[in-house]
Amino acid sequence: MNNLNSQHSDSTINSEIDFAFDKQHIWHPYTSMSQAAKVTGVHSADGCELTLSDGQVVVDGTSSWWACIHGYNRPEIIDAMQHQLTTLSHVMFGGITHAPAINLCKRLVDMTSPNLTKVFLADSGSIAVEVAMKMAMQYWQGKNQPLKQQLLTVKRGYHGDTFAAMSVCDPDNGMHTMFGNAVTEQLFAPAPLSGFNQALVDGDTDALEAILKANHQHIAALIIEPIMQAAGGMHFYSADYLVALRALCDKYQVLLILDEIATGFGRIGKLFAYEYANIEADILCLGKALTGGYISLAATICSDEVAQGISDSPAGVFMHGPTFMGNPLACAAADASLAILQTGKWQQQVSDIESQMTLELAEAIHYQHVKDVRVLGTVGVIEMDSAINTGALQQAFIQLGVWIRPFGNVIYITPPYTINAAQLTKLTTAMKTIAADMTQEQSSADTFSNG
Ligand SMILES: Cc1ncc(COP(=O)(O)O)c(C=O)c1O
Structure with a gap:
């Protein structure tokens, strides 16, 4: 054959x-x-x-x-990268800005839900998740609730291979036991039962709510892959489940982090999977298809409210700043890729x-x-x-x-x-x-x- x-x-x-x-x-x-x-x-x-x-x-x-x-x-992406390569392939982002980052971030702010306005450009999906977790923790420090530092998630999730990302991956199939205490202990609710296109199955969020009720003073954020748990086995779940999570996060004062690194940019039928549920995240993680697959880049986008909380934290600034942050070459590729998407x-x-x-x-x-x-x-x-x-x-x-x-x-x-x-x-x-x-x-x- x-x-x-x-x-x-x-x-x-x-x-x-x-x-x-x-x-x-x-x-x-x-x-x-x-x-x-x-x-x-x-x-x-x-x-x-x-x-x-x-x-x-x-x-x-x-x-x-x-x-x-x-x-x-794709000629559009290659041309954009070739032009960028000979104009400004890389420059540090500390104290400097450039058009490729600004053009890209304009598109990202435009394409994502109206509340998401502040973009952090990260190197990869796992780092975007780390950044989201740090944002949530610093936010609560700014709100004078420094005990809210733990993450809540559901089983069967996958968010990457760096240490903080590993801590919110499925505890049984993930890498928790291999690295012992180095992986922070987080809180896990059962995976969603309600299937895609189904209404919420009775009791599907009960265990999760019980965890929130008992621990919300310690929980900074709930993190989840919206609609599809990808590496956990490509399971699609109900939009109603996400609607319920959004309401529970509001009820118990917990931020909602949506990890759209796999689902984002049209992969499962909507530009972003949260559109199935018509909800807004407090923090959104994007990666993978962001550059159309031409070079590594990811983004973590948060609301004004989250950014303000971080400013009010003791550090007064967001404590992350990698060497290749906002790499112009990657931004140019992503900008060209999003332009293709925006043709519809x-x-x-x-x-x-x-x-x-x-x-x-x-x-x-x-x-x-x-x-x-x-x-x-x-x-x-x-x-x-x-x-x-x-x-x-x-x-x-x-x-x-x-x-x-x-x-x-x-x-x-x-x-x-x-x-x-x-x-x-x-x-x-x-x-x-x-x-x-x-x-x-x-x-x-x-x-x-x-x-
Ligand atoms: C939902 C989700 N989050 C995070 C990641 C990690 O991204 P990366 O491999 O770019 O670090 C992945 C990768 O498969 C993913 O599917």
């Missing part, structure tokens, strides 16, 4: 990759250096396809972990992808080891009844001409919005082929990690 018809003509490209050096010296995400997992060489990317180092061309079902929403090699074409693209995936994946529910099939926006999921062997299946997907990286017990795709119908069919067909062939022996426990 090797798709020889899409071999790249340049047969020399394989030689550019020194796999032996890679294996000996380079960490990859969630891997061991003594038992290196197989890695696939990639030579280049264009549109929705990756050209592998052996010349094979595969359709990208991942958008490079949710990021590359407009496809690879993404809405039709996302809706078409959703309809096609819904139609094409539906039959998989009848396969022996399939537990569930679900689609929302551009996220298509086949959930298996047991954990998957990511490494083995990844190679099988390449044989089928696609790049898909399953994890836990889910085979999922998050393609670029620009994917065409034939490419999407190739992805859904590969997903069904693998899911239909799956036997219990092919499954093995996989780590919980970046979705």
Whole structure:
């Protein structure tokens, strides 16, 4: 099933990759250096396809972990970056400002809910989460409530791999036990039960409210991924649940942090997932697709009220300021990516992808080891009844001409919005082929990690 018809003509490209050096010296995400997992060489990317180092061309079902929403090699983003590279690639942000940051932040303030007005540019999603947590803690210091320093969240969440972000990831599947006391103890309510498009299931927020009632004097903020818990298994939940959380946060005087790092910028059908619930966050985290996947950048946006609280705190300033903050090159890429989004074409693209995936994946529910099939926006999921062997299946997907990286017990795709119908069919067909062939022996426990 090797798709020889899409071999790249340049047969020399394989030689550019020194796999032996890679294996000996380079960490990859969630891997061991003594038992290196197989890695696939990639030579280049264009549109929705990756050209592998052996010349094979595969359709990208991942958008490079949710990021590359407009496809690879978009002239608008590349031109903006090339111009920026020769104008001002980087300059410190302490005491300095520049047009790329201002242009980008204007768009962000414009696109997000009206209460969100103050933008902190961070280096990555995990750092955006750290920043959000620090903002919430400093806010309450400014409100003369210095005891409010803990975070409340729900199980099955994922917010990143740095220490504070880890502390609010799922306590069982996350990395809490590995690092002992170094991971701050936070408060966990059960994961939402109410499904997407369902009303709130009776009692779904009861345990969470009980925690708030008993501990609100110590809780700075509630953090959650709105509508979709991504790396926790691609679970979609009810907008009513979010509405209820917003009301509970107000009732118990706790800030609401929405982590839209995976869901933001149209990925699940709305520009931001909170729009399903028509609520506003006090603090919003964005990342991944912010630059269209061209370079790392994230943002944490808060309300005037939160910013004022931070100013009133003993420090009087927000205590964070990384070296590459507001990197002009990244800002220029993000500005160009958001300009593409603001043309509004993404809405039709996302809706078409959703309809096609819904139609094409539906039959998989009848396969022996399939537990569930679900689609929302551009996220298509086949959930298996047991954990998957990511490494083995990844190679099988390449044989089928696609790049898909399953994890836990889910085979999922998050393609670029620009994917065409034939490419999407190739992805859904590969997903069904693998899911239909799956036997219990092919499954093995996989780590919980970046979705
Ligand atoms: C919801 C969510 N928050 C935070 C992160 C962490 O972002 P990053 O990998 O850029 O640090 C991720 C990454 O998958 C995520 O899905």
